[in-house]
Amino acid sequence: MKLYLKVWRQEHKESKGNMVNYEVDGISAHMSFLEMLDLLNERLIGKGERVIEFDHDCREGICGACGMMINGRAHGPLTGTTTCQLHMRGFKDGETVYIEPFRATAFPVLRDLKIDRSAFDHIIQSGGYISASTGQAPESNSIPIAHEVTEAAFDAAACIGCGACVATCKNSSAALFTSAKISHLVLLPQGKLESADRVIKMVGQMDAEGFGHCSNTEACEVECPQEISVLHIGRMNYEYNKALLLKK
Amino acid sequence: MKQATLTYKLMMAATGLFLCFFLVIHLLGNLQLLLPESEAREQFNWYSHLLSGNILIKIISYILYLSLIGHAVYALIITRKNIAANGSKYVYDKRSQVSAWNSRNMGILGTIILIFLIIHFKDYWYVYKFGHLPLDAKGNKDLYSIVITSFQQGWYIIIYELSFIALGFHLLHGFFSASRTLGLYHPKYSGAVRVFGWVYSLAITLGFMLIPIYIYFNLNAL
Numbered sequence: 312m313k314l315y316l317k318v319w320r321q322e323h324k325e326s327k328g329n330m331v332n333y334e335v336d337g338i339s340a341h342m343s344f345l346e347m348l349d350l351l352n353e354r355l356i357g358k359g360e361r362v363i364e365f366d367h368d369c370r371e372g373i374c375g376a377c378g379m380m381i382n383g384r385a386h387g388p389l390t391g392t393t394t395c396q397l398h399m400r401g402f403k404d405g406e407t408v409y410i411e412p413f414r415a416t417a418f419p420v421l422r423d424l425k426i427d428r429s430a431f432d433h434i435i436q437s438g439g440y441i442s443a444s445t446g447q448a449p450e451s452n453s454i455p456i457a458h459e460v461t462e463a464a465f466d467a468a469a470c471i472g473c474g475a476c477v478a479t480c481k482n483s484s485a486a487l488f489t490s491a492k493i494s495h496l497v498l499l500p501q502g503k504l505e506s507a508d509r510v511i512k513m514v515g516q517m518d519a520e521g522f523g524h525c526s527n528t529e530a531c532e533v534e535c536p537q538e539i540s541v542l543h544i545g546r547m548n549y550e551y552n553k554a555l556l557l558k559k
Numbered sequence: 560m561k562q563a564t565l566t567y568k569l570m571m572a573a574t575g576l577f578l579c580f581f582l583v584i585h586l587l588g589n590l591q592l593l594l595p596e597s598e599a600r601e602q603f604n605w606y607s608h609l610l611s612g613n614i615l616i617k618i619i620s621y622i623l624y625l626s627l628i629g630h631a632v633y634a635l636i637i638t639r640k641n642i643a644a645n646g647s648k649y650v651y652d653k654r655s656q657v658s659a660w661n662s663r664n665m666g667i668l669g670t671i672i673l674i675f676l677i678i679h680f681k682d683y684w685y686v687y688k689f690g691h692l693p694l695d696a697k698g699n700k701d702l703y704s705i706v707i708t709s710f711q712q713g714w715y716i717i718i719y720e721l722s723f724i725a726l727g728f729h730l731l732h733g734f735f736s737a738s739r740t741l742g743l744y745h746p747k748y749s750g751a752v753r754v755f756g757w758v759y760s761l762a763i764t765l766g767f768m769l770i771p772i773y774i775y776f777n778l779n780a781l
Contacts (some may be wrong), residue, residue: 487757523644
């Protein structure tokens with residue numbers, strides 16, 4: 312099949328970018344979206360042009376590295392899918408496809424479709440951990456945890472940090488990401504111990520990175536490849552309000 | 560302490576919920592307009608007089624003014640920060656496919672309500688407080704006549720009805736959103752609050768919408 316692509320090209324962080332048109336012929340319906348871009352890049356190399364740069368790693372939908380706006384939607388038109396798991400059979404022959412990087416002030420574009428998501432790392436570094444002395448791994452059954460609790464914590468931990476929630480949010484809020492990390496830890500007995508301190512620090516860092524407010528439109532839950540529930544945002548707010556009230 | 564995004568939202572939720580509570584009281588008071596005309600006039604004027612004289616009501620009314628101003632000012636601050644957080648716009652944007660339009664346009668709906676409130680305050684609140692009104696048989700200011708007279712004009716009713724629709728959509732998202740900001744995360748109760756929000760918004764909106772229409776078709780100006 313043949314597609315008419317409009318791709319965001321930008322030289323570097325400070326330069327102004329623009330949409331560039333490409334006609335791509337000979338696309339197989341079995342290709343993933345990234346493989347379609349690989350095909351285009353091969354041809355660009357053949358012509359001696361600079362390739363379109365984009366983030367990718369595992370290409371099996373579990374790492375969270377890839378992510379772009381495809382036809383105005385984060386990770387493309389499907390819900391619950393990463394860009395690498397989007398296949399060309401979902402597109403029609405002769406269709407025009409717009410490809411842009413995820414946009415937010417906190418996610419500066421480095422080049423083309425590649426963005427800097429260090430802001431997420433800073434949020435994790437600010438409190439997304441459990442303080443523990445190093446040494447031998449403790450006996451795993453010494454702290455009993457109910458099965459539903461581990462499952463609920465794991466549902467939150469499934470967040471791969473791809474940034475689709477921020478990209479799709481009308482306010483570029485990182486509430487879903489941050490709340491998933493907070494929820495994941497606060498559900499477990501080891502994580503509960505530092506919950507107040509953690510939520511204050513992580514929310515503070517989220518703000519410092521320049522993310523917006525959560526308006527509860529719930530678009531993030533729809534676009535999240537891991538289908539992280541917006542109820543985690545409610546839990547983050549609960550933990551935050553509790554910490555504010557009880558803080559000395 | 561430096562305010563966090565979440566504390567800004569807490570202010571929005573607290574002021575918003577107080578305004579939600581006020582709407583219930585306001586609607587219940589206004590429903591007196593639906594009584595038979597002979598009873599409605601004295602009852603409504605007496606009620607208006609009661610509200611304007613009571614010290615408790617006075618305190619609550621100041622909280623109300625503060626809530627209104629606070630809700631609008633915080634909304635402005637939040638919107639400005641959100642625009643800054645968005646940075647450059649998407650060239651092709653279809654993100655609206657995955658959320659409800661009223662949840663994305665609370666600012667526009669709120670602005671419509673604010674413009675309505677300016678008209679509403681000017682025509683009743685200002686007139687009652689600072690204007691010279693005739694008195695009814697019991698010696699209370701005759702606000703009832705002012706209300707009945709103003710709702711004889713079709714265009715005036717249209718302004719009211721459109722504003723109530725905007726209010727309804729604003730409440731529909733706002734009520735539930737406030738519950739989440741306050742930290743309700745239990746799936747069962749979160750769902751229940753959403754249903755309650757629907758019922759509440761519908762009751763408030765339809766209740767307010769009914770009154771001008773009822774007056775227009777059933778009562779004549781004196």
